[in-house]
Each structure stands twice: as structure tokens, then as C-alpha cells.
Amino acid sequence: MTPAVVPRLARLGASISLEKDAGLGATFADGVYKDVSFSSGVGALVSDADVVLAVQPPAIEAVEAMKAGALLVSFLYGAANPTLVEALRDRKITALAMELIPRISRAQSMDALSSQAALTGYYAPLLGAVNMPRILPMMTTAVGSLRAAKVLVMGLGVAGLSALATAHRLGAITEGYDVRPETAEQAQSLGAKFVDTGVDARGEGGYAREFTADEKNHVRGVLSQHIADADMIITTAAVPGRRAPVLISADQVAAMKPGAVIVDLGAEGGGNCEGTKPGETVRAGPVTIVGPLDVPSALSEHASELYAKNILNLLASIVKNGAIKLDFSDEVIAATAVSHNGEIRNEAVRKAVETYASTNEKAAG
Amino acid sequence: MTPAVVPRLARLGASISLEKDAGLGATFADGVYKDVSFSSGVGALVSDADVVLAVQPPAIEAVEAMKAGALLVSFLYGAANPTLVEALRDRKITALAMELIPRISRAQSMDALSSQAALTGYYAPLLGAVNMPRILPMMTTAVGSLRAAKVLVMGLGVAGLSALATAHRLGAITEGYDVRPETAEQAQSLGAKFVDTGVDARGEGGYAREFTADEKNHVRGVLSQHIADADMIITTAAVPGRRAPVLISADQVAAMKPGAVIVDLGAEGGGNCEGTKPGETVRAGPVTIVGPLDVPSALSEHASELYAKNILNLLASIVKNGAIKLDFSDEVIAATAVSHNGEIRNEAVRKAVETYASTNEKAAG
Structure with a gap:
């Protein structure tokens, strides 16, 4: 109160x-x-x-x-x-x-989950930025320019969109991904590119349909490329009361750029990333994984x-x-x-x- | 290399x-x-x-x-x-x-001090933001708007101007202060207000002149008000090889808002703020003081x-x-x-x- x-x-x-x-x-x-x-x-x-x-x-x-x-x-x-x-x-x-x-x-x-998610999403790129050995914006100096960093946000609910907004403010090149194609426009309105896997998930009656094995492989391949390309990844997939889904596998982590950072907002539910330790910041091969708990209290x-x-x-x-x-x-x-x-x-x-x-x-x- | x-x-x-x-x-x-x-x-x-x-x-x-x-x-x-x-x-x-x-x-x-200062200045507001119980930008939510935070940067060299730029990117209301009036325009070009103490420091021949006791008191009073008003303060005054000058006194710290943050980039030289512990993040009365060392290595x-x-x-x-x-x-x-x-x-x-x-x-x- x-x-x-x-x-x-x-x-x-x-x-x-x-x-x-x-x-x-x-x-x-x-x-x-x-x-x-x-x-x-x-x-x-x-x-x-x-x-x-x-x-x-x-x-x-x-x-x-x-x-x-x-x-x-x-x-x-x-x-x-x-x-x-x-x-x-x-x-x-x-x-x-x-x-x-x-x-x-x-x-x-009255929706407290949404209002807290907006704050959590704002905070995630900051947590990532203080754990990154490079800056987010393009910077022009007397000795040449530093390139802007690439930030990929996976899961475009309230937290994910808020994270895209902060990363964009900070001058990063932003990308968003979500299985729900209707989130593309929201990501784009925040200055982000939407990762298009080229597979339409819409089935009959407007419901998402099951992917074939080929489609799953294709989607995974596209995502692997964007993951390998990112300087920072923010994952936001949570299912209340259940284990968080794994969005990034150990071999995808291993293929990332040295010094890249993952901020795993699914940490509360065990993590969206193989290697996340809830409540800790850990090194995993080339990257740093931040697994914050109870971000609103920060x-x-x-x-x-x-x-x-x-x-x-x-x-x-x-x-x-x-x-x-x-x-x-x-x-x-x-x-x-x-x-x-x-x-x-x-x-x-x-x-x-x-x-x-x-x-x-x-x-x- | x-x-x-x-x-x-x-x-x-x-x-x-x-x-x-x-x-x-x-x-x-x-x-x-x-x-x-x-x-x-x-x-x-x-x-x-x-x-x-x-x-x-x-x-x-x-x-x-x-x-x-x-x-x-x-x-x-x-x-x-x-x-x-x-x-x-x-x-x-x-x-x-x-x-x-x-x-x-x-x-x-060839100027390495300047290039490193630009990076240090970029990083300071991020360090402040992850230590603040409030967000920097204005945020409009279904339950009302959160006001943007006020960030005051004291000392407008390369680091200070870079800090103003990041804080502005993040959506904060920014203010800059420096004893050199020619920095006003640079601060303003980065979207910041310049704190005008109303006292002209220019003396004969273009050199800064000594302030009278009255003028010193007046300047201190104006700064105290801006310090008390700030949600985040970044101080950047360093004199190579000497102790950093104190810009914020203990009683000015005590009069700050609960939850405000000071990021003291003068920490390397002992600090620009009474209460700074170089290399540590400490609570001092109502505020948190961050005293980072060797920021470029981050x-x-x-x-x-x-x-x-x-x-x-x-x-x-x-x-x-x-x-x-x-x-x-x-x-x-x-x-x-x-x-x-x-x-x-x-x-x-x-x-x-x-x-x-x-x-x-x-x-x-």
C-alpha cells in the first residue's frame, strides 16, 4: 500500500x-x-x-x-x-x-500480473546491459564507430514488449519472436523486427495447429541463427504454476557469440534456457546467463x-x-x-x- | 589488442x-x-x-x-x-x-582517456537504473502513468555528456551541471537542462574567477535543491593523480529522496560524494551510493x-x-x-x- x-x-x-x-x-x-x-x-x-x-x-x-x-x-x-x-x-x-x-x-x-510484467520487461535489458562487455547503442567516437548490439526478445507478452521498448530506447537493434503471429505488429510498432520462421502456425478455427517434424526442424533452424547472431537475448515464457518451457537449448547456447548475455525471465519457473540457475548470474560456455527472481521487488x-x-x-x-x-x-x-x-x-x-x-x-x- | x-x-x-x-x-x-x-x-x-x-x-x-x-x-x-x-x-x-x-x-x-570516458559515461546510468526502486522513463499503464525519473549529471566532460545521453535515451528528465558555462550548450544538445546557478564564473581574460562567500553560498543553495530533487545523480569530477573533489556533502545526501541513487564516477579518486565507498554499493541514509572502479573493464x-x-x-x-x-x-x-x-x-x-x-x-x- x-x-x-x-x-x-x-x-x-x-x-x-x-x-x-x-x-x-x-x-x-x-x-x-x-x-x-x-x-x-x-x-x-x-x-x-x-x-x-x-x-x-x-x-x-x-x-x-x-x-x-x-x-x-x-x-x-x-x-x-x-x-x-x-x-x-x-x-x-x-x-x-x-x-x-x-x-x-x-x-x-486490476491486472497486477500485467502491471508487474511491464516493470519486469523494462528491467531485463538493463540487467543484460550491465552484464555485457559491449555497449548497446551505436557510438561514434574520434577513433571510429562502435556497432549497435542486437537484442532478441523471445515471448512477446507484456514483459517481452516492454523489454523490446527498453532495448530500443537504449539504441539496440531489436528483434522479437513469438509463436503467435499476431504479436508481429506489436513488436514492429516498438521498432523491432519480427522473426519470421516462414511457418504459419494457424490451424482450423483460428487455433494454433501442431507442427510437422519438418516444420519443427525448420523453425528451430531459423531461431538458432537468430540466437547465434544476438548480443543479448531476453526470454519471457512462463506458464503459471508449471515449469517454464525451454526456448534455448544447451547447444544453441554453445553456438552463441562470446560475451553475449541471456536474461531469463522464466527463471522463476525453472528457466527458459538450458543452463539457467534461478536467482544467479552464471557463465555458460561463451555467454553469461542472468536468472533473476522476483524482479518487481527490485x-x-x-x-x-x-x-x-x-x-x-x-x-x-x-x-x-x-x-x-x-x-x-x-x-x-x-x-x-x-x-x-x-x-x-x-x-x-x-x-x-x-x-x-x-x-x-x-x-x- | x-x-x-x-x-x-x-x-x-x-x-x-x-x-x-x-x-x-x-x-x-x-x-x-x-x-x-x-x-x-x-x-x-x-x-x-x-x-x-x-x-x-x-x-x-x-x-x-x-x-x-x-x-x-x-x-x-x-x-x-x-x-x-x-x-x-x-x-x-x-x-x-x-x-x-x-x-x-x-x-x-589517440586519446584513450576520452574514449574510455565515453564508455564509462554510457555505463553509469545503467548501474544507477539497476539500483533504483523506480523506473527511468514515463510509463503509461492501464492503471495510470508512472512519472519519468530525474537524472542530474554533475561534471560535463566526456563521461558526463555520455551519461546524459544514456539517461535521456532511457526516458529520464535530464539535468547537467558544470562550473564551465560553455558546457551548457553541449548538455542542451543532448536533451538536458543546464543547471543555471545565476552566478557568472567568468573573470577577466576569459579565466574563471574566485567566487565571493555570498556567491559560494548561493551556488550551493541552488545545487542543494537540484540534488534533493533528483532520483539519480551521476558525478564525474576527477583530477588525475589527485583526490577527487567532493561535489555532494553528507547533509546534501541526507536531504535526498528515499530510494534515490548516486553513481560516483569519482570513486577511483576517493569519490565525489561524502559516503562513497570506492568499489562498493552502499546505503547512506535515504539513498544508495554506487562507487564503481575501473568501469571500462566491465x-x-x-x-x-x-x-x-x-x-x-x-x-x-x-x-x-x-x-x-x-x-x-x-x-x-x-x-x-x-x-x-x-x-x-x-x-x-x-x-x-x-x-x-x-x-x-x-x-x-
Whole structure:
């Protein structure tokens, strides 16, 4: 929660308690918050709250300290945190998961994954640039010109497009690649070339079709060339709750230019590149692979500013005349509600919890 | 020495020996050099060389292994390295110091300090950006706009102007300051505002005049305001061989915004900022101070490319028909020659060596 968003939250009818020093890492000392009370322990903080707002999934103890029937808004990743979901269900918490905000236009202003991805994408070329033995822009000096570096971004979602924008700003020659051909125009609007593999992935009914073995080989060959040509590669492929897909193989890494850099934004999910060590910067043959974790926390001030506004917009949509009115026919509420009134409402999460529970029973039996 | 420059050096009439793995740190493996021989020990490498090229001042043992009368081209910093200069004199080495290349237009293509400063300046805002909790450009998102950051560059030499250029590329609002009013136009041509203190430093005859106490206070007040307003400050004031001047005091640091970053390029000389720890990144009250050392080595590939060309241009100017012809009436040779034929030719260096020798005698007596 940022000092600027507090009064807007108060105007919805809330009185606001913060954990002591909660904003410190994001440059906000307690003293800059107005009309806010502070508590030291999480238990004391949440015990009389009607609404609890958080970033990371809360600890089980925090859930158990909450009032029955209270509302929790946070990242939850329920399928990966079954015991947390069980606690939320048993405590009759209404839990809205920020990672489940649907990607519809009405909910864009609540979409924390997108706003954090925009920041992450901005940061990736900077991380690459400080780990590269050459500069990104063309530079003309008295002793001759230095050529601009080539930056290839693989995966053109919000993070990938934001990365292309920063790399272009820095004067690099930029290229983007994505299996979705409709991203070509977006990449081009940011000054990048789109890597055209010459294979049309569109099948019947607008869905992507399976490639033949020949096509797969051809695509791989084209990509290998662009990978070998790049001074910096930024990969951004993530599937929430699953292992990140491998986009760059060990032999493609080995064929890269000496001194080239890969910034692997898939590191959180194990990495998009063979050789990535999540959370570390490592040498792999000729290249340096940077595998950053939790990039938004490196941009804590702006990450908090955007997240606080995402949460505010979600709350504003469910508070009417100072009271919370949850409408489960609302697409946003239906999509984000993980637990409510003693039930797990999200299909995928319920399955994950059931699988977890039955595995546990078998282990106990 | 880079692989691309080797053939141009050979065309001057040289046969070239390199230290084994000399280029490895700059991405050049031994295998990519053509028509070059390799030696493992420095002694074997220099013992039959007519010309020795280096980056850092050589070790005394390397000088003693050189042929009498050979030519050495390197950074030397003779006043700070009196025993090295004595060894060069006693070995009758002709030593040309790259840091003494005069700043005249004919010698621009040999000016290694300028080419390295351009790289250092490029890198500084990147170092700052990865240590800042906010982004540099304005960013428009579905949840509102993030404001662009303010970057203040103090000291507008080659490094400072290059830093302004990178910060501007990254979308920051840029400001430059220098005591020399003629730098205003250069800063403005890079999209920056020039901090106008309202005090004209020009005295009679075009020289800078001494400020009155009132003027000093006024200038300090204006700068304090710009310092307090900045999200990132890059300082670039260095006086070769002397302690770097302090541009930002501890109380000015304390008044800065939480989360602001100072990148102190004066760190090599002790720092332009109270609180800088050379070679470290430290928290100082509300801000982070980055004190990088030897920035060009972080950009080793391009730093080597430019330095190799600087050296090539210097050599090309003194080699006629495959033979070295030193003309001491040539402004460049006169300025850079530290030792020749058993004499110390540079006035300032000779004084430093004499002072050092007499201090040693006294200590011994």
C-alpha cells in the first residue's frame, strides 16, 4: 500500500491498519502515511480486519488469526499452495486471487500480473546491459564507430514488449519472436523486427495447429541463427504454476557469440534456457546467463504504486456505499474467488487441493 | 589488442606477440587472432620486443626484462609510480604515457582517456537504473502513468555528456551541471537542462574567477535543491593523480529522496560524494551510493576495441617506412614521453620522482 492510495481507499469507507515498516523496502517510511494505524505482529494486524490486503500468499497462522468471513485480496497461487487454500476454506475466508484477474478490458486496471510484467520487461535489458562487455547503442567516437548490439526478445507478452521498448530506447537493434503471429505488429510498432520462421502456425478455427517434424526442424533452424547472431537475448515464457518451457537449448547456447548475455525471465519457473540457475548470474560456455527472481521487488517503489492501484480498483468495484457486495455473477469475482463461505470455488484449485488431500491420505494409510 | 587491429599493426611493419589468454577477458580467445605468436611469461614476451604495448603500468620486473632502448606505450601515471619511472629511465626505455595524450584535434584519435570516458559515461546510468526502486522513463499503464525519473549529471566532460545521453535515451528528465558555462550548450544538445546557478564564473581574460562567500553560498543553495530533487545523480569530477573533489556533502545526501541513487564516477579518486565507498554499493541514509572502479573493464570488448585503435593511431604517427622515428618537436611525442635514453623527460613526473627519491634518502639517513 502506498501513501498516495491510502486516502482513496479511505474514501471507500475503510479505516486502514498497516504492518509496521511494511512500506520501508519500497521507500515509504511509516511517517509518510497519513491517517493510518500501525501494528507490529501479523496476528494483531489481521484479527479485527474485515478486509486483508497482501502481496505474497499469507502464512497459515495469519489466515487462522483472521476473522471468519473476512475478505482477503492477495496473490495466492492456490494450486501450488493447497494447505493455504484448506485453511482459507476452513476459516470461511473470502479469498480473491490477484493472479486470476481475467484479461478482459474492464479488468485491465486490476491486472497486477500485467502491471508487474511491464516493470519486469523494462528491467531485463538493463540487467543484460550491465552484464555485457559491449555497449548497446551505436557510438561514434574520434577513433571510429562502435556497432549497435542486437537484442532478441523471445515471448512477446507484456514483459517481452516492454523489454523490446527498453532495448530500443537504449539504441539496440531489436528483434522479437513469438509463436503467435499476431504479436508481429506489436513488436514492429516498438521498432523491432519480427522473426519470421516462414511457418504459419494457424490451424482450423483460428487455433494454433501442431507442427510437422519438418516444420519443427525448420523453425528451430531459423531461431538458432537468430540466437547465434544476438548480443543479448531476453526470454519471457512462463506458464503459471508449471515449469517454464525451454526456448534455448544447451547447444544453441554453445553456438552463441562470446560475451553475449541471456536474461531469463522464466527463471522463476525453472528457466527458459538450458543452463539457467534461478536467482544467479552464471557463465555458460561463451555467454553469461542472468536468472533473476522476483524482479518487481527490485523496482519496489513503482511495483507497489501499481499494485496498490490494482487492488484499489478491484475493491472499488465491489464496495457499494461503504459495504462489500460480492456479486458472483460478475466475471471478475467469479474468476478470482478461490474460497468463499467454507467452499473452494475455483475448479482448478479445488482439484489440486483434492489431489493433495488424497495423496496425503494414501501416504497416511 | 583486438583481432581486428592486429593486421593494421602488422601493416606498419610489426610482427606481433601476445601474452597467452590476454584477450580472453574481452571475449577474444587466442584462436581468433591471426598471424600472432603467443608467450606465457611476461619476461619471455617482452625480452626481444622493440615495442611493448600495455594497458596498465607494467611491473618493474617486466621493465627489467625489456631490451634497452625499446619503446613502451601504456598508461603509466608516472607521478604516482616513481619506482616504475626510475626503472624505465635506468633501462633506457622510451616510455609514452597514454594518459598524457594532449587534447588537441590531431591527437583525438589517440586519446584513450576520452574514449574510455565515453564508455564509462554510457555505463553509469545503467548501474544507477539497476539500483533504483523506480523506473527511468514515463510509463503509461492501464492503471495510470508512472512519472519519468530525474537524472542530474554533475561534471560535463566526456563521461558526463555520455551519461546524459544514456539517461535521456532511457526516458529520464535530464539535468547537467558544470562550473564551465560553455558546457551548457553541449548538455542542451543532448536533451538536458543546464543547471543555471545565476552566478557568472567568468573573470577577466576569459579565466574563471574566485567566487565571493555570498556567491559560494548561493551556488550551493541552488545545487542543494537540484540534488534533493533528483532520483539519480551521476558525478564525474576527477583530477588525475589527485583526490577527487567532493561535489555532494553528507547533509546534501541526507536531504535526498528515499530510494534515490548516486553513481560516483569519482570513486577511483576517493569519490565525489561524502559516503562513497570506492568499489562498493552502499546505503547512506535515504539513498544508495554506487562507487564503481575501473568501469571500462566491465565493457571490456568495446574498451579494448577503442584502446587498440588509440594505440594503433599513435604508433602510425611515429612509424615511417617500417621504422620508429621519434620526433620530440611533435607536440604529441613531447607531451607523452615520460622517459627516453636514460632521462625523465616529463617535468611533473621528474619532480615527483625527485621528491620520492629525496624522501627515501632522508628515511634511509
